[in-house]
Every structure is written in structure tokens, then in C-alpha cells.
Amino acid sequence: MSSTFETIANIIAETCDIPRDSITLESHAINDLGIDSLDFLDIAFAIDKAFGIKLPLEQWTQEVNDGNATTDQYFVLKNLSARIDELVAAKGA
Amino acid sequence: MRLEYLQLIDRIVDLNLADRKISTEATVPTESTIFEGHFPGYPLMPGVLLIEAMAQTSGWLVVALNRYERMPFLASVKEAKLRTFVTPGQQLSIEAHLEHDGSGFAVTEAKIRADGKLICDATLTFRIVDFPNAKMVKWMRDTAARIGLTVEARVNV
Numbered sequence: 104m105s106s107t108f109e110t111i112a113n114i115i116a117e118t119c120d121i122p123r124d125s126i127t128l129e130s131h132a133i134n135d136l137g138i139d140s141l142d143f144l145d146i147a148f149a150i151d152k153a154f155g156i157k158l159p160l161e162q163w164t165q166e167v168n169d170g171n172a173t174t175d176q177y178f179v180l181k182n183l184s185a186r187i188d189e190l191v192a193a194k195g196a
Numbered sequence: 197m198r199l200e201y202l203q204l205i206d207r208i209v210d211l212n213l214a215d216r217k218i219s220t221e222a223t224v225p226t227e228s229t230i231f232e233g234h235f236p237g238y239p240l241m242p243g244v245l246l247i248e249a250m251a252q253t254s255g256w257l258v259v260a261l262n263r264y265e266r267m268p269f270l271a272s273v274k275e276a277k278l279r280t281f282v283t284p285g286q287q288l289s290i291e292a293h294l295e296h297d298g299s300g301f302a303v304t305e306a307k308i309r310a311d312g313k314l315i316c317d318a319t320l321t322f323r324i325v326d327f328p329n330a331k332m333v334k335w336m337r338d339t340a341a342r343i344g345l346t347v348e349a350r351v352n353v
Binding site for chain 1: 271272296297298299300301303321323
């Protein structure tokens with residue numbers, strides 16, 4: 104997960120002009136880093152390309168809107184890293 | 197083209213769903229109220245309308261790929277370069293390629309040429325959402341018929 108986190112932290116820093124050292128495993132992309140939905144599309148695009156996956160953003164949003172998940176589960180970076188690792192593993196399975 | 201109605205695509209020239217590419221054509225009108233202000237005595241096709249023409253061409257590609265299930269709305273424009281002036285009467289060839297099919301968004305690379313010369317290019321991002329209402333679906337399908345987009349809807353709506 105650490106290399107996954109490093110990759111997405113670098114993507115966020117570059118895409119949103121956020122100082123890299125302010126991005127931690129515990130950072131919430133929306134609440135702590137202030138990333139809005141449009142910027143997150145750029146981040147999702149870069150993550151999809153970097154990992155060869157398709158982040159299921161619409162499914163995650165639906166789950167949050169339906170009350171079946173919290174934003175922490177997908178947008179705290181340690182959790183986002185874990186979700187990405189799962190998607191990468193599922194791709195290779 | 198009917199600039200005042202933002203009808204910027206005259207016809208689909210080629211649609212290749214396998215390669216996720218589309219080509220369209222449009223002729224800049226010789227007269228338009230737009231040219232009365234942009235600019236008096238020196239009519240130029242506004243650059244924002246060239247970007248819109250690339251967005252519409254990209255949008256038709258996305259609509260064709262999802263077979264009218266959802267609607268792309270322009271969300272961001274990157275690396276847009278307006279390389280030369282476009283004047284009334286010029287014929288434009290517009291191309292777009294789907295660079296990425298994301299979850300609820302798409303990214304395209306688009307360009308416009310005139311007489312083989314590159315006029316402008318940009319990277320465009322679209323949010324892809326459900327059609328807001330039936331009227332818009334009908335309008336899209338009517339417009340598709342007018343410009344010769346022959347892809348059938350997956351579901352008859």
C-alpha cells in the first residue's frame with residue numbers, strides 16, 4: 104500500500120497544487136485537502152492511467168448517498184490506497 | 197453551422213466505435229450576428245466556439261459509444277491552443293478520440309483542421325450523467341438524425 108499511497112499522493116500534489124508534505128495516509132481528500140469533484144475527476148483520470156484500473160466513482164458516490172458507506176471509506180487516502188490495491192489485484196486475478 | 201443556436205456540427209463524416217474516434221464537418225457561415233460584434237469590419241469565428249465545436253464532436257462520440265444512455269456535459273478544457281484565425285466561409289474538419297472512459301466521466305483529445313492545416317486542439321473532460329429529461333433525449337436524437345449519426349439507441353426512449 105505504501106507505494107500506492109506515494110503514487111496517489113504525488114498525483115494529488117501535482118494535480119491540485121497541494122504541498123506534497125501536507126498529504127498523509129490519514130488525509131481526507133475532500134475534508135482535509137479541499138479537493139472538489141472536478142479536481143477529483145483529474146485525479147481519478149491519473150489514477151486510472153497509473154494503475155490500469157477504473158475507479159468506480161459512481162458506485163462509491165451512490166453508496167455514500169444511500170447511506171451505505173461513508174466518505175472516509177473511499178476518500179481517506181489510506182483507505183483509497185487499499186481500494187486501489189484491491190482493484191489492481193482483482194484485475195490480475 | 198448556425199452559430200446563434202450553437203449548432204456547430206453539420207455532419208458526421210466517420211464514426212469508428214472500435215477505435216473510439218469520430219470525424220465531423222462544419223462550414224463557418226458567411227453571415228452571422230456573431231460577426232457583427234466579433235469583430236466589426238474583421239469577422240472571426242470566436243475561439244470559444246471552436247472549443248465548443250470540438251466539445252460537440254467529442255460529445256457525439258461519447259453518446260454513440262453509450263448509445264444514448266447518458267449525456268456528456270463539458271467539465272474542463274485543457275491545453276487548448278487556438279493556432280490560427282478562422283474566418284466566414286471556411287470548411288472545418290473536426291476530429292475527436294476518446295482518451296479515457298472513466299466512471300462518470302470521459303476524456304477526449306480533439307482537433308480542428310481547415311484545408312489540412314491544424315487550426316486548434318484541446319483535451320476535454322466531460323461529466324457523464326443521466327439525461328435530465330425526455331425533451332433533451334428527443335432533441336439529441338433529432339439532432340443526431342440531422343447530422344447523420346446512425347447509431348441506434350440501446351433502449352428505445
